[in-house]
Amino acid sequence: MNMILKPVGSVRSPLKDRKQAPKQGSEGAPAADIEMLPEYADALLGLQAGAQLVLLTWLDRSDRTALQVHPRGDETRARRGVFATRSPDRPNPVGLHEVRLVSIHGLRLRVEPLEALDGTPVIDIKPLI
């Protein structure tokens, strides 16, 4: 089966590496821009500033071989399976981010808060329900 993801855009953020980034968007993450690829312009019809969205990203700096981690990287805590955590290290490192759409200008979406790093590929955008 073809389960190959296609990037539809990418993140432009002041966050450049994992050490800088909060673990969750709600923990003080900044606003960021999503730069969409031109071939997906038509897929943005109906998106309006103020909307609550779920952004899906590909966390490309993750370790896909990890099956267990210490929660929040805290080695004093017992290991847990990655499916019982939100660690970016997991077999399919798809990031889920609840964001507010601050503005949309052509192919550029301003969103907040977003803990994803600069350059992270965006794979999907969905309205929050």
Place this chain on the structure above:
Amino acid sequence: MNMILKPVGSVRSPLKDRKQAPKQGSEGAPAADIEMLPEYADALLGLQAGAQLVLLTWLDRSDRTALQVHPRGDETRARRGVFATRSPDRPNPVGLHEVRLVSIHGLRLRVEPLEALDGTPVIDIKPLI
């Protein structure tokens, strides 16, 4: 960049095709089983019955070329970009499902409600936060 998803399990459900399936889990979807692949057993450590989870699936019967759709397939409604809808037809058909973990026995997770079809590949499980 390698953005190839690996199945980590698959859905066992009474729902066999899109016509049968509700559009959202909250619209009367049944319980279903997730059969995990043995190589991911260690990644389940810490998952407990009663937990609220987000299940990510690969909606393998979707149209990846669709950029706009009629919301809920209703042709009397104006077309919208797929990123402004929850249509399964989209460039990267990753399904997001909020479910309750009813029980876990070895590699088999019982969850509800789930509108994904029988045989749908599961790509990730995350705790809801």
